[in-house]
Amino acid sequence: MTERIRLESGTVTTEIAIFGAELRSLQQRGQELLWQADPDFWDQSSPLLFPICGRAIDNRVGIDGQDHPMTIHGFAMLSRFQLLESGPDFCRFELVANAASRESYPFDFRLLQSYRLSGDRLDCETRIENSGARPMPFSFGYHPGFALPLPGVAGAHEVRLLNGASPAPAEQRENFLTGGQIPTPFHDGRLAVEDATFHPSSSIILAEGSGDGLFYGSGARGLEIRWRGLENLVLWRPQRAGFLCVEPWQGLPSQIGAGPELAARPYSLTLAPGEARDFGLSVEMAAL
DSSP, X not given: OOOEEEEEETTEEEEEETXXXXXXXXXXXXXXXXXOOOTTTOSOSSOEEOSOSSOOGGGEEEETTEEEEOOTTOSGGGSBOEXXXXXXXXXXXXXXXXXXXXXXXXXXXXXXXXXXXXXXEEEEEEEEEEOSSSOEXXXXXXXXXXXXXXXXXXXXXEEEETTOOOOOOEEEETTEEEEEEOOOOOBTTEEEOSGGGGOSOSEEEESSOOTTEEEEEETTEEEEEEEESOOEEEEEOOTTOSEEEEEEEESOOXXXXXXXXXXGSTTXXXXXXXXXXXXXXXEEOTTO
16 A cells, blocks of 8 residues: 555645655545546546656657657656655655656756645645756646545536636647647636536646636635646546546646757746755635
């Protein structure tokens, strides 16, 4: 059984797996809010995406002109983190470069991941550091899958962007970007979470315009999800799946015809030697 760390604060509990430092359970009053990794649809719950978000063409990226293997969303979610500290409502993990990571990503890095419960709120904090001697390109993203429907929430579920915008999604072809856009499925910042919305593609990729938060639920009951340091948003739901993934990213899948260079992937970042970048995600459950 995968080793897990359990946190508790008031009526909220979480479990985080040391493998991948992945959030695997988020419960309020004993009701599970997180997707429980049914392999018939998706065998994860909330992986961390590093050093890419999305797919790379032919599962390879270019680094300084050399090809390196890279599977979807990178290797962090397939890595065992080290537990640095934990308490009743807080834990912190670390992943550093090693022989296996350097085969696909020849950089020295440190990824610090923490989780904290404060009442009805979960805070996820991430710091990525370039501990090497050369510039380090990368992308990072969160990928939590929330139950659909949410327990105790009746009625049709929707996403409401907190900025009220209705951005146009990026056009995709076989999970890669074309460089174009498609008509927005939002109406006054609202998106119906139903099969028709996620067809023919199961994902909606918002390169810009999504702001820094959204509400997911029905009426006034649901979750308020906010993020920081992340420009992009992906919403993913396979047909008939009992979950919706709310995925704030910094970095997008490869663009067709743009070449394999990691540094050239849309919205990727580059850290100078010794530089660090912080990201955050919070889930507020007070409305349930």
